[in-house]
Amino acid sequence: MIDWRPFTKLVSESKSVVLTSHMRPDCDAIGSEIGLALALRSLGKTVRIINGDGVPPHIGFIDPNHDVIVLGGDVSAADVECDLVVVVDTSAWSQLGPMADVVRRSAARKVVIDHHVNQDDLGATMCKETTSESTGRLVLDAIDALGAPLTPEIAAALFAAIATDTGWFRFASVTEATLVAAARLVSAGARPNEIFAALYEQNSLARLLLQGRILTNVKSHLGGRLLSTAITQQDLRAVGAEPTDTEDVINRLLGVAGVEVALLFLELGPKETKVSLRSRSSLDVNRVAEQFGGGGHRAAAGVRYPGPLAAAENAVLAAVSAAMG
Numbered sequence: 001m002i003d004w005r006p007f008t009k010l011v012s013e014s015k016s017v018v019l020t021s022h023m024r025p026d027c028d029a030i031g032s033e034i035g036l037a038l039a040l041r042s043l044g045k046t047v048r049i050i051n052g053d054g055v056p057p058h059i060g061f062i063d064p065n066h067d068v069i070v071l072g073g074d075v076s077a078a079d080v081e082c083d084l085v086v087v088v089d090t091s092a093w094s095q096l097g098p099m100a101d102v103v104r105r106s107a108a109r110k111v112v113i114d115h116h117v118n119q120d121d122l123g124a125t126m127c128k129e130t131t132s133e134s135t136g137r138l139v140l141d142a143i144d145a146l147g148a149p150l151t152p153e154i155a156a157a158l159f160a161a162i163a164t165d166t167g168w169f170r171f172a173s174v175t176e177a178t179l180v181a182a183a184r185l186v187s188a189g190a191r192p193n194e195i196f197a198a199l200y201e202q203n204s205l206a207r208l209l210l211q212g213r214i215l216t217n218v219k220s221h222l223g224g225r226l227l228s229t230a231i232t233q234q235d236l237r238a239v240g241a242e243p244t245d246t247e248d249v250i251n252r253l254l255g256v257a258g259v260e261v262a263l264l265f266l267e268l269g270p271k272e273t274k275v276s277l278r279s280r281s282s283l284d285v286n287r288v289a290e291q292f293g294g295g296g297h298r299a300a301a302g303v304r305y306p307g308p309l310a311a312a313e314n315a316v317l318a319a320v321s322a323a324m325g
């Protein structure tokens, strides 16, 4: 359990707060930022959300008022003056992108609210629970500790955060606390059916066609215990899809009987490959990811491999195969 007293003390001593999160932000990152920003504003704080990356269009509904500002685009590093910086859903310098330098140089006090396993402390007061399924639920606890009211807008943002980080409440990380938090958010005005439709029933045709390619490219290893698939820049161009259109498809590979681990290789450039690792067995894919400078959780981790797609496939498939025995 997190002791929220140091956090509430820092908030009470601050007037202006900047919230930030990781690059390529997901629903847990943006939902946590929006929920916390609205709660802090209800307490009279001046709050800005400043990220290194913009909000991906498919989760734009979580930020209906376009609260998220992008560093460099809308605001320069010199503008990021405040009393308190709160970093949510990451505690790794490497994931903050251009915000890392800004946070490092800022004279403001710092808090991290996060659920990822990582060694960095960001020079911050750590509000971290690595067993938590999401940062969204930790932010709900933080809002309770602050005594701020739960509005329907806050509830929707945090519900989206928790629902997406748990694959809509089906991952092993889901506990009673997850569902109690979700029930409270529904009671406060979150509408699961509307959030689900906004998230999963607004796909582009390009995304559907890309999913077709991802599934067509699946290869089986170790007698079907390990499945891998790959997407090249040429695949993306052929169907007019974005790299973010590859999200979530990997989980469908885990739906095949006998599969323990699934890998998705996404060619980002001639010398950069993104690798997504998923496990539904005892294999801790975070450990494999760490061998390549990546990270995440036991069941879901990622790597940015500094080499071409084929090299990433060779290296990571070998490491995963070795770990699977």
Ligand SMILES: [Mn+2]
Residues within 6 Å of the ligand: 028, 029, 089, 115, 133, 134, 135, 165
């Ligand atoms: Mn998260």
